[in-house]
Amino acid sequence: MKERISALLKRTPSTEIVTAEGWVRTKRDSKNVCFLEVNDGSCLKGLQIVIDKDKLGNSDTLASITTGCSVICKGPIVESAGGDQAVEMAASDITLVGECPVDTYPLQKKRHTIEYLREISHLRARTNMFGAVARVRNTLSFAVHQFFQERGFAYVNTPIISASDAEGAGEQFLVTTLDLNNVPRTEEGKIDFSKDFFGREAFLTVSGQLEGETYAMALKNIYTFGPTFRAENSNTKRHLAEFWMVEPEMAFCELDGNMEVAEAFLKYLFRTVLEKCPEDMAFFSKFVEAGMEQTLRQIVESPFAHMTYTEAVKELEKHNSSFEFPVAWGSDLQSEHEKFLTEVVCKRPVIVTDYPKEIKAFYMRLNADEKTVRGMDVLVPRLGEIIGGSERESNLDVLTQRMLQLKLDPQAYWWYLDLRRYGSVPHAGFGLGFERAVQYITGMGNIRDVIPYPRAPKLADF
Ligand code: 4AD
Ligand code: MG
Incomplete structure (x- = not known):
């Protein structure tokens, strides 16, 4: 199995090429360098991926990478120059797996209210x-x-x-297979649960x-x-x-x-x-x-x-x-x-x-x-x-x-x-x-x- 981001973050810097798979949390661009934070949910803070634009051939790919995209990054884990993390990846290769259109993606960079997030439980x-x-x-x-x-x-x-x-x-919640448009009744006018799947009233526990x-x-x-x-x-x-x-x-x-x-x-x-x-x-x-x-x-x-x-x-x-x-x-x-x-x-x-x-x-x-x-x-x-x-x-x-x-x-x-x-x-x-x-x-x-x-x-x- 490939290493999760949480494991990559614990590695000591070396020249070995490793793979990081995940979703882009943030992207910061400057003229020559691009920084991505990529996370796969194994930890709170993701791995910083540093891309030297001159060295990376596929610069079109980089341009289409936005927050929320899924990516596969390859490169060695190196000591980080920034103060926020001990190590980062010096990416030599990036594959954009799934795009994430910025204009419709419900999770924007700004902080969302918890009530709004409750409406998008799937994300x-x-x-x-x-x-x-x-x-x-x-x-x-x-x-x-x-x-x-x-x-x-x-x-x-x-x-x-x-x-x-x-x-x-x-x-209790009633569990029934009775047809609600045509509820069978007993002679006394009660709902006849003997006609139900279970032959009686049943409930969720x-x-x-x-x-x-x-x-x-x-x-x-x-x-x-x-x-x-x-x-x-x-x-x-x-x-x-x-x-x-x-x-x-x-x-x-x-x-x-x-x-x-x-x-x-x-x-x-x-x-x-x-x-x-x-x-x-x-x-x-x-x-x-x-x-x-x-x-x-x-x-x-x-x-x-x-x-x-x-x-x-x-x-x-x-x-x-x-x-x-x-x-x-x-x-x-x-x-x-x-x-x-x-x-x-x-x-x-x-x-x-x-x-x-x-x-x-x-x-x-x-x-x-x-x-x-x-x-x-x-x-x-x-x-x-x-x-x-x-x-x-x-x-x-x-x-x-x-x-x-x-x-x-x-x-x-x-x-x-x-x-x-x-x-x-x-x-x-x-x-x-x-x-x-x-x-x-x-x-x-x-x-x-x-x-x-x-x-x-x-x-x-x-
Ligand atoms: O106090 P409750 O109703 O106890 C029982 O169900 C016993 N049969 C437990 C037992 O002795 N085996 O429920 C137990 C706990 C509550 O203390 C509460 O933490 C939680 O279940 N609970 C609920 N949690 C979320 N939503 C609800 N509607 C809950 N009702 C109870
Ligand atoms: Mg109780």
Whole structure:
């Protein structure tokens, strides 16, 4: 395989002729010399190609090279005379592979707004910022697998099309083959899903947790990492209709063990990015979120804060006058409250536990007070909730009661209840919103800018 630009930049100068393939980022011309910055997305800053116009035969080619063109350059890597880079290529040959008409190319030299770039998602990875996001996201994906594989967790692929609502919140997208112009109806006038491809109602999954639990009851420690879908009003800077979730599930594990893994996992991700993406992280620290690298370094060095929901509410109530939504025991925490807890009260990530059962999902283990459940949310400054998880209810009767209270049909979840019938064991797990992690680490303001093709209300063409 030919060397990528990132590898060429690390070479020591020699007379060996090497090849650089990529897209022209900038072109600077003077009478005798032409400078191109060529990048292939393997790093933030590309390779400077210096062309001595007198020596290069094909000067027509050079004239048609503009920003965005794809090129193949050959020449030795030499010490750079300029101060910006250690080495550059003294090109002896250039091939223009694909032209890029200047007048219509949507990426002009000037700095574009992030909103404009969102409208050209198919081209935005060619900018410094979106290239850096893509590399950090890639590094994080690999680190997710590495963290769990190093600890003996098995990667389980849970279904995307599912009959059950894992969160019981009714935020599912319906998947159907029924003809919308001629919807079959039952005698009672309801939509007849028995005529559907699946012979019943089917949905896009909101979480792989329940199916993940079935495998944890066999393999002990598992994780899923896949797309999940929520038909909730996602018109915020931290919600998507389609997002990726990492969901570990551990048998013979209670809430404390769950919190330990969640903290170790986040720190592992932060450390990996600092170590593997220093150039991109320096870019984010400089242009996107001031000092983000330093912030991550501090987080990795110190323990997360811990508080119960009840303690959190006591703290928040003191400042109710400053909130848009004042808090009282029982209310769900809004993002303004999560920000306050992390940025003002704790000044670091905090794990909040033991929420009122009314505001959490049916599967969370009921505490002895019968009012709260063993749920945990990991909140981070600036963003709020990044992880949601819990110890699961492992008692068949209690779980069945909880489902009935929440008007869920236990029969529809018979297979899930089987896990409590046959060899039930305390178990726990959590879900990390993968885009929230990328958003936090890069400091990007809007979650739509950390996934290649964001899905939110009003779908774009791509
Ligand atoms: O808190 P949530 O809803 O928890 C679950 O789905 C559990 N089944 C997880 C588990 O215990 N296995 O979602 C988990 C995380 C949230 O903390 C958040 O980071 C992210 O998923 N998330 C979203 N990210 C982007 N857009 C959305 N609409 C999201 N909804 C949740
Ligand atoms: Mg949650």
